[in-house]
Amino acid sequence: MDLGVRLSRSLLLAAAGSETLNAVATRSRVVRRATRAFMPGERAEDALEAGAALAADGRSLIFTRLGEALTSLDEAEAVRDHYLRFLDAAAARGLPSRISVKPTQLGLDQSPESCLRHAMDLAEKAETVDSGLWLDMEDSSYVDRTLELYEAVKTRHPRTGIALQAYLHRTPDDLERLRPLRPAIRLVKGAYAEPPDVAFPRKADTDAAFEALAGRMLGWAAEGRGGAPPGCLPVFGTHDLPLVRRLIGRAEAMGLEQGRYEFHMLYGIGMRQQAKLRAEGHAVTTLISYGEAWYRWYMRRLAERPANVGFLLRSMFG
Template sequence: MSIARAVLLRASKSRFLADQVSHRSFVKRAVRRFMPGESPEEALDAALKLAAEGRGTVFTKLGENLSSLADAEAVRDHYLWFFDQVAARRVPGHVSIKPTQLGLDLSPDKCAEYCETLAQKAESTGTYFWIDMEDSSYVDRTLALYRGLRAKHEKVGICLQAYLRRTPADLESLIAISPTIRLVKGAYAEPADLAFPEKADTDRAFYELSVRMLEAAAQGKRFPILGTHDVPLLRRLIDKARDLSVPDGGYEIHMLYGIRDGDQRQLRDAGRNVRTLISYGASWFPWYMRRLAERPANVWFVMKSMVG
């Protein structure tokens, strides 16, 4: 891992730094590159513009590691309201949550209960409920949460991270329950015994895991999601999907708002199903630092924002 990436990921955990910079207007200006605004209304408006181009959306309200179950209940209530907004405004949007935002650290049972309520709401409003994957200490608990939801619901998905050495085994065990999986490379600082320190190994793992998901899709086993901005890698996977006779509608490509936007549009125009993940909310600091860590050159945008 590069020094810049390590420093930025370490900074993402600093509450002191979050308090110091989150209110600064030049930082807020830089953040707008990755999110249309802090309010849910701004996220919904942006999604409608993407929908006009044929792109779907996944929404997520930023915030993680809460300190009380009352906070987690407020997040649940927010999402219940938000699902209604998505339906009322006819936005082709899914919702993705972080388990720690729904109290996983405080009470796994309560977290499962809140997720169950949200999965039911997703079903009744005709959309999808997604679970993000946080750092490696949460993987077992997050997989257990997903298995519980998948036993009762069709339209629930989970994120897996290609950089984790355990992921091939996790993928095989999930394929048995016909999951919907969004594969990503992985955004957290992890020790070398758990995750590949070299990016090339993560890229290779992403390809191999995606091929496995596409093979399963070719046998009718649900829907693979390729969550990456790595366009050369995506092109190889699109060719592989064709070789395996997976139809264009048999998988989706998910990317983040503001990243590789031209490629998102081109992929959509070429007939791929593309969804853009839109984040909103005031607690964007750790999430934003992870975006900077993915591409330390982004720090340049923050500097430029300092001078307007």
């Protein structure tokens, strides 16, 4: 990544923390329209509608309601209740779907005990409607608490998954720590602004770390052949297509069938490639976001590809 792109990324991630810009952007009809490239709408109904269209090709779905930085436990309870209703709504439509939740949305900052109770409620409900719970990974200050939460929930609800970020120096150790659980891990590159002693500043290093971690996960999944349970469900949350192709090659070389590993991608990014991978028989899941608190999330999408700012400016100025 050249210096200009790194600078733009840092500026966009810094802007993600601005309350003033948040207030301006969320009031702007033009910016709201530009977010439609990455989210079908703010309402749960918009997300379900878009999901139903995508599921027609056999793709599965993950839904997430955007939101960060809760201030009270009542809000966390409301988030849990929202997802409980959402799981019913998705099941009523017969959508092959799971939910992905940020632990801070369930009150991790306010009370780890309540957060655990809410996560257990969601995982239990998800099981009853043939769905599943994924835990997102937020900034590095939450990793320890999120791993502890995952360990507790996964023990009772085996379909639960967790995101790990390849850019963190600690992730190889975290992966080993989770191994005894036969974890479902969605490996992502990482979307937050982190200092260099915590995460790789250079994208090339993150990319290399991703590939090394992914190889390890595929190896654990391959242990499951011949009747033994797989040691891991590897999920790759990336739109990096050359990387995706290399991982498919590695999985095939290990004799891992399609479906023993998955690709998760975001709604609005590489949609044609998602359909193509699905047509080739790969397990592809599209993550659809919705909700009113989209500002920080949208800024992270711009930071991942600063060229997206051009798209936003064109929407604003015609």
